[in-house]
Structures are given as C-alpha cells and as structure tokens.
Amino acid sequence: MADRHNRIAFQVTSSGTSKKIKDTVASFIKHGLYEHYDQLFILVLGKKQQRYPVVTSNQVGFNAAQHILDFKDLFKQISFMPSAKLKQLARLIDTKIKVEKQQRQNAATTLKRSLAIKKKIQKELVKKDLAGLYDRLYYEPDLKFIYGRLMVRSADDRLYPDVDRDKPMWYRMELWDFYDYGLEFINNGCKIIFDKEYNWDYLEEDDPRISNPDYRYNHFHGFARISYDDMVEYDPETDGYYGYSSLFCHFRHNDRPIIEVSYGTMGDYSKRHLPFRFEVSKYKKLP
Numbered sequence: 001m002a003d004r005h006n007r008i009a010f011q012v013t014s015s016g017t018s019k020k021i022k023d024t025v026a027s028f029i030k031h032g033l034y035e036h037y038d039q040l041f042i043l044v045l046g047k048k049q050q051r052y053p054v055v056t057s058n059q060v061g062f063n064a065a066q067h068i069l070d071f072k073d074l075f076k077q078i079s080f081m082p083s084a085k086l087k088q089l090a091r092l093i094d095t096k097i098k099v100e101k102q103q104r105q106n107a108a109t110t111l112k113r114s115l116a117i118k119k120k121i122q123k124e125l126v127k128k129d130l131a132g133l134y135d136r137l138y139y140e141p142d143l144k145f146i147y148g149r150l151m152v153r154s155a156d157d158r159l160y161p162d163v164d165r166d167k168p169m170w171y172r173m174e175l176w177d178f179y180d181y182g183l184e185f186i187n188n189g190c191k192i193i194f195d196k197e198y199n200w201d202y203l204e205e206d207d208p209r210i211s212n213p214d215y216r217y218n219h220f221h222g223f224a225r226i227s228y229d230d231m232v233e234y235d236p237e238t239d240g241y242y243g244y245s246s247l248f249c250h251f252r253h254n255d256r257p258i259i260e261v262s263y264g265t266m267g268d269y270s271k272r273h274l275p276f277r278f279e280v281s282k283y284k285k286l287p
Helices: 018-030 071-079 083-125
Strands: 008-013 039-044 149-154 170-179 182-194 200-202 216-227 231-235 246-249 260-265
Touching (some): 008 018, 018 039
Parallel strands (some): 008 039, 149 246
Antiparallel strands (some): 170 182, 182 200, 216 260, 231 246
C-alpha cells in the first residue's frame, strides 16, 4: 500500500522476524521506491518482536521503533487522534465495508444467474439421447448439440435483423463445445506460424517468415469463448428471419461478447485425429 501524495509506503506482513524486516527494507531500496516515498512503515499482523537490529541505509531513513508497527501500536496512534480525524476514519471504514458488502452481493447475484443460464442452456441445447455418440464426442464435441449454430445477439440491440456495419450487435456463430465457464464457438480462424516449441504468432499476408525453415505454418480454426457471466438469456424459439435460436449477451469486451479466442484444429473421429489447441500463454511475436 502506498500514499504517493504524502510519500508514505506501507508493507503489511504476517511475519515480524528480523530477517523479514531486513528483506523488506532491502527490497524497497532495490526497486528504487525511496525515490517516490520518504518513509516505509511495516505493519505486522500479530505481535512484533520487542527489539530489532538497526537497519542502516543511505537511501531511506528507517527507524525500527518508529516504522515497525503492530495492532497495539496502531490502536495507540488512533487513540490520540483528534475527534475530527476519528470521524473521518470511521467514515472511510464504513464506506469500505459497504463497498465490500455490495461487491459480495453482486458476485453472489452473478453466480446465481450464471448457474441458472448454464442449467437452461445445457437442457435446451444438448440432445436428449447421446447413445452411440460417446466415442465420437471426444473428437467432435459439437455433435452433442441440437443446433449447429446460434444467433448471438446483444441484449441492447434493437436493429435485428438489420445490422450496424460499424458496430455489429449480433453474430451467427457455430457451436463447438462447453468449457468450464461457458460456451465455445468455432470459426474459420486464420493462418498461424509456430516454432518447434509451439510458440506461435499470426501470419500476415506476404509474410517473409513463411520461408523461414525454423517455422511451420498452417490455417487453424479459431475457438471463441463466451462466458455464462456475459449471457443474459437463451431463447430456444427459432426466429423468423434466419431460423436459429438466440443467445442474448452483454457485449462488453471491446463491443463483443467474446472473452477469449484460441486457435487449433478440430478432431476427426474417422481418422482418430484428436483436437489440437495452441496454448494461449505461448503466443509471442516471433522474429
């Protein structure tokens, strides 16, 4: 924690050992924080030691008796505050408690809504009888769905079936699978270049790296994810324009409902080719 205006830094720790204190001051100096803060206070969550060795430094004036605090020291300082300061502190604490309470309530509401729409989607989208498909589903998970495609629409859209070309508010998307927190859709993807460790990058048109023997490249599908948290409602009734059911979502990720896109290949049961996916963490700008 830090107060840049008053140039004061705080480190909160559960350990009040001499070594911890010494390491904290050393880290403060190593990262050059003394250039931004004149004082470093260390708050020990528990009881601090009775004595600490002197910590000497040219960069920061650190006095163990003054700058190492525990709750006893904290309450002592609070007890000497003027009434105006105490009222200000009480208001800050009250505001903090209210904000955290509201955040917990919002999280609980979001979770309940997400679980409800997850249950509805799994009931409405998945075929009742999957007998004879289980062996294939590992390779081709999209076979579980009743519909191959959905209309993914913004909950704020009032133009459908017309479309705003500058800011589309609905997409026709092809279902692929569930993932832990939502639905996954497959699209045409793009060309990907990758090295022996499967670090990967997007391949541009007329990209000179295409002739680099250290790389391989191919066209890979894109797998776009929409989380349950961003889903508002699923309407199983097919519309009168395109003949698909509709999934209404919040478009709050760069004006889109998609939270993440990965790249890879579909599986093929007939050839026993398993699905492949590049790791998102291995994306890098390849030279």
